[in-house]
Amino acid sequence: ADKIKIGFISSLSGSGGALGVDIRDGFQLALTNGNNKLGGLPVELSVLDDQMNPDIGRQASERLIKRDHVDVMTGMVFSNVLLPLLPAILESDTVYISTNTGPADYAGEKCNKNFFVISWQNEDLPGAMGKYVTQQNEQNVFLIGANYPGGRESIAGFKRHYKGKIADEVYVKLGQLDFSAELAQARVSKADSVFFFLPGAMGSAFLKQMDSGGLNKTMRIYAPGFSGDQDSIKAVGEPMLGMYNASQWASDLDNAENAKFVRAFEKQYGRIPTMYAAQGYDAALLLDGAVRDVKGHIEDKTAFRKALRAANFKSVRGDFKFNRNHYPIHNIHMRVVERDKQGRISNRTVGMIAKDYSDPYAVNCKMD
């Protein structure tokens, strides 16, 4: 082929818009760095907004598949948007690289040759947190999650690895911002610590209210990396200091590719990148490597998929491999929110808590 056509659909507006924008910026950065080429092929990129609504997302994906005939699609943030669209995308034999959500649905028996997840399986980070919290010898944890599939999966992932007692388990409506009632429950549950999965603004509001109610003085707070990342920090600020969160990536991870990425991102956008940005960036690097491997002959789909599967690129998170289900095998790190040398609040990596972590569903996948 003389060019590679990429369709990028993401949530660029709405309450989750910040996530999509970060993924896009990360992806775009990698393209800019490579003079708008991937593996030597010029890139034709169309960016569309799904507004966090599958119905709108479908319109966008139809357009990309049927009108623009793109070679690769990527970018979506939320599983509830991705999942309904995925059958049509995969049926059209278009490669999809997930830059954020890694649904359990496609990790096991339904794994698909065209579906790659560059980020994580949904349970990876909460599961790692469960393991870590157990290691910390926490005995009495209060669990709170948003009441939607992603939220319930995350809490389940945590519980899979957490061995202590659960003080109470509370679910709240997606989008709820006032947590006074739930904090009262946390208080009476006499828990020692809290693990929460509250996406986007919910998480930051929760943290602010923990702080103003003084609960963060009496309980330790744990969360998966999504709620401890730079976007939450920007919203919450100081009250987040000292919070532990697990992530497959951190801005201070010690590898050359990452250093280059963080520097370039800060220069380009004037802010510290988030894990979403890193995922977007990685997706572009993955494509870059695969296109190079097939020498630009992406029209040979089998070869192209094989090259993708080989994941011949340097991930900003360090070691990276695809599992048989095309979900990652990667290391998961523990981070803590601190002030850096310039006095900015950001995450510092404390150590690795899981090496070559792979999800539990892969064994059911019949690929390879």
Added chain:
Amino acid sequence: MNTLLSVQDIETAYGSSQVLFGLSFEIREGETATLLGRNGVGKTTTLRSILGLTPVQRGAVHFCGQRIEAMATDHIARLGMAIVPEGRRIFPNLTVRENLLAFAGNRSKSQNPWTLQRIHALFQPLQQRSNHMGNQLSGGEQQMLAIGRALMTNPRLLILDEASEGLSPHMREEIWRCLGRLREHGQTILVIDKYVERLLSLADHHTVIERGRVAWSGSSGQLRAAPDIWQRYVGV
């Protein structure tokens, strides 16, 4: 006596349908004048034109020596014009008391301005219903309130558009007497009403309108002496 209001050759239309065709008349300070005519000849439209509610397309209106036909309605009203409109148009979500007080003022610098007490004395039902909402009044009570509301601004020119509508004969008589007293105190008044006979003894000057034009004008004496005019243009 000075001219307080002069309407010169005005033409007014609602959209494409013209209603007034070069209508003129004058009211002098302290005078009581009427506009007479059958239904739909343009009496209310004349008032709306004077007040700037329906813009005039041609002609001029002067009030207190100022040209007002291009002025904003609220501005004209503050110069000292108050109207008891057709259909009463009480503010339903204000109490009787609020309806009276909200717009109170002394726009004619009157020596003996209207106050809540004086209004209550004139219309006793209003005093009893002071805290009722405007829309909880009977038709006649609303009419009293509309008159009271206009009086409370102590206007230089008081305009009554069918103000006796819905009033009992007793109360109607009360209003006529009150207008008579006001006239004695030098209040300028413009009345539209169907009880022409009663207006003859009350008003100084009459303008009869027919199809948006002045068909006749003259004093009470002249009108009384010309029953044909009456019959032709006003009926009854």
Added chain:
Amino acid sequence: MNADVLSLHQLVKRYGGLVATDHLDLNIRHGEIHAIIGPNGAGKTTLIQQISGAIAPDRGRICFHGQDITRTTMHQRVRLGLARSYQITSVFPACSVLDNIALAVQARRGSSMRFWKPALADGALFEEARAIGCRIGLAARLDMRAGHLAHGEQRQLEVGLALATSPALLLLDEPMAGMGDSTGMIALLDSLRNQLGIVLIEHDMHAVFQLADRISVLVSGRIIATGTAEQIRSDAQVRKAYLGDEAMA
């Protein structure tokens, strides 16, 4: 024989502490024009509201053609032959005069749960409406929007709407108010005499005395006198409470 179209028994309506209708009894005979007069705020409109079904009385009974209708809804009463006009004009302002009347005609002529056939094809409907329009003196205005009519003309239409439902009893709340020359309306009502009963509320004594077969005087929610025009005109109590000097004129 019961010649009464309508009879009210011990009707009571209170607004908070105010008794707007106070144990009121009233009989309207078939074909008569029965005027109800009384000072402002006496409870005349409130009475009409209860008879027409717009508000429910606190106590008492309303019988129409001997049938108790106290609990029936407004539209059912119209079907039974009770129609009213409003003291404060209430028409369909964005519709033409003809449409206004045609709607009232349609209410009584056949079902309106018809979804397919264009109503405009229903010639009879509009013919009848046109006839009524002429009868109330709006022949020249039939195609004009009701909201654009002059005040007096709207009052005419107001009566026309009630008339178009072809009632057995017509409740008119100050039909002459705002109508400069009421001779037309007086003639119209006069022509209806003996065809249907009319309850006429009116402050225009000229019209009342000319039209009414009987007159009831309502003061503070009670009827203080009922009688012919002559009887009422000469009743001292009525003169004091209501008529003042004007009736003499």
Added chain:
Amino acid sequence: MDLAFAIENLLNGLQFGLMLFLLAAGLTLVFGIMDVVNLAHGSLYMAGAYFAATFTSLCGSFWAGLLLSVAATAAVGVLLEMAVFRRLYQRSHLSQLLATFALILIFNELARMIWGAQALTLNTPPVFSRPVELLPGFSYSSFRLFIIGTGLAVAALMYLIVVKTRLGMLVRAGASDREMAITMGIDIARVFTLLFAFGAALCALAGTLLGAILEVQVGMGESILILAFVVIVIGGVGSIRGALVGALLVGMVDTLSRSLLPAALRAIMAPEAAAGVGPSLASILIYVLMAAVLFFKPRGLFPARG
């Protein structure tokens, strides 16, 4: 259930209710009294929060941020009123709905273009950063107590302005019959501009106070706007007393259902199922409350007479 838990729940309900009232306050003026269906109310709330966050970080003081935000939002309100709303008063509710919906789109996109898609920091001021101990061993966020106080104060202020002052009468008059109010000599345009600015200022107050414990983000207005409308409708459109009662009712029902319902459900069904049903049921309750209130009182609890 211990005493502290009970008190905390009551306080939470009160607090959440007054929080909603703060937001509903400005809406009561513009929607309830001026009778303009203003969906963009949430946008002014958002603008208030963004201004507060920006000015707070510039001046380093929450209170300076609050003041500047109130001024700036009121100014935006005046501009908005003169440019758009002035043309909408005489229009139907439908036009107002569409126009203010358009304003939401515009405001959100502008905020995203100016401040970026990420949320901004706005935290409680240092004075209120520490919880206060109400009972031995039970402390409560002092900032939430401050919100309770502010909510009550705003309610009192609004009551005075709308019911007791001539300005209030003029506004109500102008809203019910604009032409007649003008004919009575009132410059309704000015009165409305003033009132709109005041409504916008209340938005800024709400945006700042709520932003400090909730979020400062694009779209923050819409999610909570519906609740503000619910509050006003339950109370009776145009009634300040109604808005206050409605807000407290919604606050209480919501808080109590969130804290008591899950436990109650767990008593009668499997914890897994309870966890799923609980939040849905709690979210429904407010709407059931509203539907029930309107079923029995079609014009709200305290129908503004008129």
Added chain:
Amino acid sequence: MTSHLHHPLPALRMALLLALMLLLPLVAQAFGQEYYIGVVSRMLIFALAASSLNLILGFGGMVSLGHAAYFGAGAYTVGILMQNGVLSGWLSWPLAMLVGALLACLVGLISLRTKGVYFIMITLAFAQMIYYIVIGLEVKGGDESIRLPQRSSIGLNLSSDTTFHYVVLVLVSIFLLLIHRLINSRFGRVLQAIRENETRMEAIGYPVLRYKLVCFVIAGALASFAGALLANQNQFVSPGLLHWTQSGSLLVMVILGGAGYFSGGIIGAIAVLMLEEILSAYTIHWQLILGAILLGVVLLLPNGLASCLQRGSKA
């Protein structure tokens, strides 16, 4: 004779539109742009949904902010039936209408007691209840939506976008014609007069509530049918269809197009979807432009787009 209650069929425009819709798949196929067939089918589906809302809002004066409930109900009926093995459209489509009608009847019985903004809010309340009930129910698959394995079977191969388009075109045209007949019928006149002056209608003998309810139910059934079609087109059903923003966007379509004009819903749906389609491809700040356009239209054309096309018929 002219009547403001009568709405002549804009025959020429409708014929042109119909011809366009008939030819479109052929043209699109010729140019290898099958994508646009789907876009246009979607417009037709929304045109029906918006027209059903226009029926209660524009003609009946009932501003409902809960129309997504019926729209979604239709979609979910088809989805749930299909999940349970009922593939036939002959069964599921009428059933979807029935469900929508029943739901509307229930909601209408309670809501129609209220007026104005209270009505807006109570319809919203019911829609929200249904939204949360559906979210709470475990009818969904691994994510929040129900995925349909195929389009309903009606004896034609609906998996072809072209065939699907023609089926949608025929059905939507039939229902739009039905709506047109309805608004000009006796019932339609009553409806419009109720919008004008409800009390007076009661006072000339109409059981107002009954007429409003019937209209509400008809609109519910039509919206539900549109929902069933949309579920088929998308091949999934997500709670987003029930969200209040969906009700809002239907409302926007109707008001923009012209509430109370027969073509209002159609024009509005086409205009909004077209704007979205064009603008979103052009810039990611498209909502700013969309907002500005909507605002411009409201300020300049108080009665919506249809009012400037149809000036003659409704002064």
